[in-house]
Amino acid sequence: MSAAFAVPLPPQAAGPWAAAAMIATVVLCSTAGEVLTAAAMKSIGDLDEIRAQSGLKGAIRAVITCPLFFCGVGFLALAFFSMLFALNHLNLSLVAPASASLTLVTNAIAAKLFLKENVDRRRWTAAVLVCIGVYLLAH
């Protein structure tokens, strides 16, 4: 995909600070997107119950009439394009593991702060384990 869009750029165009800024943008946008989407789905309620009451169309209507959902999807799209931008300047072996694993930790923090989820020791452990695991797997 990235090869198809290859824009001629000098190799090593980005310094360490620029690289950190690009990865931070991806992580922040994706965290905002995930938290807003989760908040939207929480505000809508259990989709299985809505589908049982008003069918699949009713469930789809409940989702696409929620403005918060579109805010979330907008941020997720922003995260996707900032990811493409970062991939244009940095190596996949740096961007993919760094953004994927950092997103898990920032999401746990954001879920505790904004969604008031009870992130107990069990969930912190899981987030950190999965974070290291994703880093090792994607590196």
Add this chain to the structure above:
Amino acid sequence: MTGIPPVSIAHPLTLIGAVFTPWIALGIALLIAFFACYLTALSWADLTFVLPATAFGNVIVALLARFWLHEPISIERWAGIALITVGVGFVARGPAQTARPKSNEVASDELTTGVETAIVAPAEAPREEHVR
């Protein structure tokens, strides 16, 4: 995507044609299915429950690459697979939802105490056996 001739920035409309290529259409359909399932899960479970659980997809991809595409997997990656599996097992043992509406505050408190005892119990059990 690599089966399609390179798309130039000057002709972005060729991308619309690419959407109707069978493999890309199938990929998009599966991505939509993933997003629908993900949203349904988020409607009844916490974000901190769903996200680590979806990370298990990485493990499935790695195992498919190993046994279907016969790609070699380094020790580091096996360690990554093990860590993700343990992490997902950890989060799956807990409750799916902890953020409750205010009216159910008492129920939520009962829920968390129940969980704490559940965490303590397995740790104590082997100790008792050890004493015996």
